[in-house]
Amino acid sequence: MDLSIEKINLSGTISSEIVKIIKDNLLNGNLKPGDKLPTEKELMEQIGVSRTPVREAIKILEAIGVIQIKRGEGMYITNNLSHFTLNPLIFSLIMHSNDMEELIKFRQHFEVLLMNMIITKEEKNIRPIEKVYQTQTERMNPELSPEELVDIDLEFHFAVLEATNNPFVIEIGKTIYEIIKPKMIHFKNAQNIERTLATHKYYLDLISGKLKFNSSSIVQDMIRNNEEMVNESK
Known part of the structure; x- marks a missing residue:
């Protein structure tokens, strides 16, 4: 799946920008609960970043319950998305977590x-x-x-x-x-x-x-x- 990606704001951390990309794709309907995410390598290629910020972003998204990692299968948007996951204030805190x-x-x-x-x-x-x-x-x-x-x-x-x-x-x-x-x-x-x-x-x-x-x-x-x-x- 190709993500909808706007220009990354380099004034913040790249990992936070990747989190924002996933959030925006959820909000615009390009990603839905249960959808499989691209692999780390595919995310690196689509966004044009190195592996480190991709992994940092994945850790954040997993910690707040946006994605679920299934061993041997890949990364998925959780089926239990709630208003907590998409709360703009919550994401604002994450964006400034650096x-x-x-x-x-x-x-x-x-x-x-x-x-x-x-x-x-x-x-x-x-x-x-x-x-x-x-x-x-x-x-x-x-x-x-x-x-x-x-x-x-x-x-x-x-x-x-x-x-x-x-x-x-x-x-x-x-x-x-x-x-x-x-x-x-x-x-x-x-x-x-x-x-x-x-x-x-x-x-x-x-x-x-x-x-x-x-x-x-x-x-x-x-x-x-x-x-x-x-x-x-x-």
Whole structure:
């Protein structure tokens, strides 16, 4: 299948432009759920790019549920496409995912928003968050790989997302974490398990009202914590 391809904008990353090409082909109907995508080599030839950005784009598309890779068969547009997949705001986040420093800053402010949403709810249920935290204290150990540690770490953040009961926030949050996940794996190691658990306990104490909620000081704490965690991994 030949894709409908417009001129690539070289001001951004090539992988993001490839993601945009797939999105545009879905929106204009050239691609539909269940369609088989061209192979990596065919994509390289059609778009006129090297293998690396094609593979990066495929990883992004697979992570957010746009494509499914079937071993020995190829790549397919998933049959379970939802409004999440084609949400312009979600794709906008993906398009700007190369600016990781700004995305991390956005995540910090976003998480303050999450906590404030939960705190100000008339009826809130933070028990699922507490249960995730308790299991993390038992499961996070130095023998796990960075990938495994990040997966356990993100369980807590996903539980916080769900506690907002806001579908817009949940969709945006999940995308933010999927984009940031590779960066988290890069600096996650056994030495900062304690820091991760302490951060989650801090979140819990804020949400439960044990600590006073002050958005500006919380953001500063997050920034400092991230900087220290990155430095520890070097």
